[in-house]
Amino acid sequence: MAEARAAEVDIVYLDYNATAPLRPEALDATLAALNSVGNASSMHHLGRDAAARVDAARRQLAGLLNCSTGEIIFTSGATEANNLALRAAYARSGALVTTAVEHPAILETARAVTEGEPDSLVLLPVDGDGAVDLEPLDGIFRERQVALVSVMLANNETGVLTDLTPIVKAAHEAGALVHTDATQYVGRLPVDLDVLDVDLLSLSAHKFGGPQGVGALFLRRGTSLPHRPLLVGGGHERGWRAGTLNVAGIAGLGAAAEAAGLKLQSESARVSDLRNALEVGLTARVPGCRINGAGAPRLPGVTSITFPGMPADAVLAAMPYVAASDGSACSSGAPTPSHVLLAMGRTRDDADSTVRFSLGYDTTRRDIERGVDAAAEAVAQVRSVLAATAEP
Ligand code: PMP
Numbered sequence: 001m002a003e004a005r006a007a008e009v010d011i012v013y014l015d016y017n018a019t020a021p022l023r024p025e026a027l028d029a030t031l032a033a034l035n036s037v038g039n040a041s042s043m044h045h046l047g048r049d050a051a052a053r054v055d056a057a058r059r060q061l062a063g064l065l066n067c068s069t070g071e072i073i074f075t076s077g078a079t080e081a082n083n084l085a086l087r088a089a090y091a092r093s094g095a096l097v098t099t100a101v102e103h104p105a106i107l108e109t110a111r112a113v114t115e116g117e118p119d120s121l122v123l124l125p126v127d128g129d130g131a132v133d134l135e136p137l138d139g140i141f142r143e144r145q146v147a148l149v150s151v152m153l154a155n156n157e158t159g160v161l162t163d164l165t166p167i168v169k170a171a172h173e174a175g176a177l178v179h180t181d182a183t184q185y186v187g188r189l190p191v192d193l194d195v196l197d198v199d200l201l202s203l204s205a206h207k208f209g210g211p212q213g214v215g216a217l218f219l220r221r222g223t224s225l226p227h228r229p230l231l232v233g234g235g236h237e238r239g240w241r242a243g244t245l246n247v248a249g250i251a252g253l254g255a256a257a258e259a260a261g262l263k264l265q266s267e268s269a270r271v272s273d274l275r276n277a278l279e280v281g282l283t284a285r286v287p288g289c290r291i292n293g294a295g296a297p298r299l300p301g302v303t304s305i306t307f308p309g310m311p312a313d314a315v316l317a318a319m320p321y322v323a324a325s326d327g328s329a330c331s332s333g334a335p336t337p338s339h340v341l342l343a344m345g346r347t348r349d350d351a352d353s354t355v356r357f358s359l360g361y362d363t364t365r366r367d368i369e370r371g372v373d374a375a376a377e378a379v380a381q382v383r384s385v386l387a388a389t390a391e392p
Helices: 024-034 045-065 078-090 104-113 137-143 165-173 247-262 264-285 312-317 339-343 348-352 365-389
Strands: 072-075 095-099 121-124 146-150 177-181 200-204 215-219 302-306 354-358
Touching: 024 045, 024 247, 045 072, 045 247, 072 078, 078 095, 078 104, 078 146, 078 177, 078 200, 078 215, 095 104, 095 137, 104 121, 137 165, 146 165, 165 177, 247 264, 264 302, 264 365, 312 354, 312 365, 339 348, 348 354, 354 365
Parallel strands: 095 121, 095 146, 146 177, 177 200
Antiparallel strands: 072 215, 200 215, 302 354
């Protein structure tokens, strides 16, 4: 991370999948909106100024996704977008189909909406690399009516990507809608909604350098989705999400979307090189460590590394100046092993010995060198403590 930002303690920030540092453009846009008064629904000129900031952000996000501005519903983040998508879609008749490795914002929502109807929720398995097994799909569509298929574009723990093309084709032929949780993908790799052809897509601003607590749901024009808003009230966002708009957050989201879009290709190549350097460095320094999902296409900036026998919390504690994550930060605090790694066939011990490093737009080569040194030393330290405390 740029030295200036982390100057006080010189932290190496390798936790972009938890949240990315705010981009300067997003900070400027957010502060400018916070510094002005006006409700985006008010008719006077101050209200119109606020509405203009929201309109600009809608255009910036639509530009990043290649969709139209009328297809964007601003929300408080991807969690809300996922809830909205799944709850509304489940009001059609039919089952929900998703995967075993989704974020809890999908899995828990799917479980909640299908509660008491276990046959209405189908989870697709993954292989040892975390690639979604599409084999069961044909049978699922033959056996039952499906309301919605929801498959993430990129996994938050491993970065493993899913090619949605065959899923969208099969689902649409069967009359099902398709949603994707693109939270970790947007702003890291190009999205073209014309090509992707999904009906719904969720995202969160803070994963690509916007503020936390703001996101969006893309809802393709003409999609026959039952109108089931989570929040009703003043009819904002075309009746899909009531409540005074978070103008500052939305302005920051828009600015981050535009900034991310400007250098998407070159940045993804640069970040991917850095991630590869991190993997090469760590596998050389820590014999026996394993990279999860290495055989599948992955996001440029993510690596999930198992250090067999080395508890991830101890490794992280031994490198206090590197910010990384054990499994998914969203569920950290919960003493359960990563459901993603278990679904990939890893043991509980391996899942508990896995660290996720995630890089982004502000990561430098020096960060990687320092990260490799710190992680290799941390593993060596944990190894010697374990050896010293082992039974003779
Ligand atoms: N989906 C995925 C894949 C995520 O990684 C996250 C955040 N970790 C979310 C959904 C939820 O995003 P938010 O907390 O911003 O609502």
